[in-house]
Amino acid sequence: MSAPPVAPASATDRRSVGRWFDDLLFGPEAPARLLAVQALFLVLIAVRTVLSPYPKLAGAPEALFKPAWAVSWLDAMPPRWVIVLVQVAIVGAAVAWFVIGRHPQWRGPVRRGAYAIAWLGFFFLAALRGSRGKIFHIELLLVWASLPLVFAPGDARWSDRRPQRRYGWTIRTAIAAMSVIYCFTGLQKLRASGLGWVFSDNMKWALAWGRVRGEATPLQDVAVWLAAHRPLPEIFALCILVFEVSFPLVVFFRRVRPAFVVAAWLFHMGTVLLLGLDYTMWPATVTILLLDWPAIVDRVSGWRGRTVQATGASPPVHPAT
């Protein structure tokens, strides 16, 4: 009698390590989560499209138009009607995704097409804003992080909570892309300035200057107070650098994700109020990608159900979509 063949432990380990790495990018997620992330990205893109003054870009003199690489085929800033048409297309695509996309027969093609149109339109508008002589980073995180979801299946249902790879890879790839971007913003500080970015008067003077060219910020007095009280500027700078460089931890450890969401809002609201740099699109993108929306909704529904039962009323009913 011979013993059954057993794979060497090292080969098994290699396979499981390989699987672990594979799962980081291509692992399963619930279809409901994909649906939530796509819906929230579309809301963010539509809101940004409506609220940002894109039509005002029209009429820029030729000498001030320095086309971004992505729109280098343009000779001049497009006329106002073209920009408005793109805005309408983006909002229309978002509405179609929500309204027509609910119909089981049309769900797949409408959702995929509508999301792609909204992304392309937003990409175009963002490229126009980046065509004014300097790289415009504010919309770029959303542009890159929302791109993988263009290739997501369109048949996800909110009622389906069973994690699957074909729904998960787009979310995980988006999180990885976002992590690369955040990490580079920190790494470039280290490469350009070393630890002097933290342990020097860098942040003190950044707080004192305020906006680019020295205009006042919403909390200029607080910023100046912080600047004058060492080591608060150094602590502020250290927190920023640690947050940015360590961002890829969210790819490896799901438990740290809520902490990074909170940190992102603290960091970016701090830069809005103290430095006058409005990067709120970034924490919004972080929040959409890092929170497990179906789990949150289920938890809130369960809590509300328990509260309703305790008061004797009938629990809320959630129609499956």
Next chain:
Amino acid sequence: MDDTTRRDRVPVAGRVFAIVLLVTLIWFGWNKVEHWPFTGWRLYSNVKGNTAGSFFPFRIDADGALHRVDFTEMPDAYSRAPYLLEKFERYSDAQREAVCDAIAEGERGEGRDVEAIHVYWERYRVRIIEGERVKDRIEREFRWSCAEAPGYDGPPDAVVEG
């Protein structure tokens, strides 16, 4: 194995896309190549000091008075023009003239009189004195006169700030 489990796989094209996306972001980031939407992500990466200099445009009115061009009072299309001014030293005369003409046109569009655009290099210093921010100009140097109207005499020896 049910049908759902059998269908649950990442498409090969999806895997290729994900890897290409991440490698591309890393390559452009590491090499600091700026081709929007690709970028080196150098956001405020240089250490700031208490002095900073930039090029600033001024319009000269019919009386020869100097007025700082306020881009916040111009159409949104002009809001990033200050960044083009920072590249002025690298620009050719023709490129500089084109940007100046555009600024002059924007000022005239707002109903302001423009005989010429003068570009100055200015350096400022920020200090904190008794808890207050104090910003003062420590250097100003005339660099270029451009977008000159027909008959404009050229930059005067001394200009009066209007």
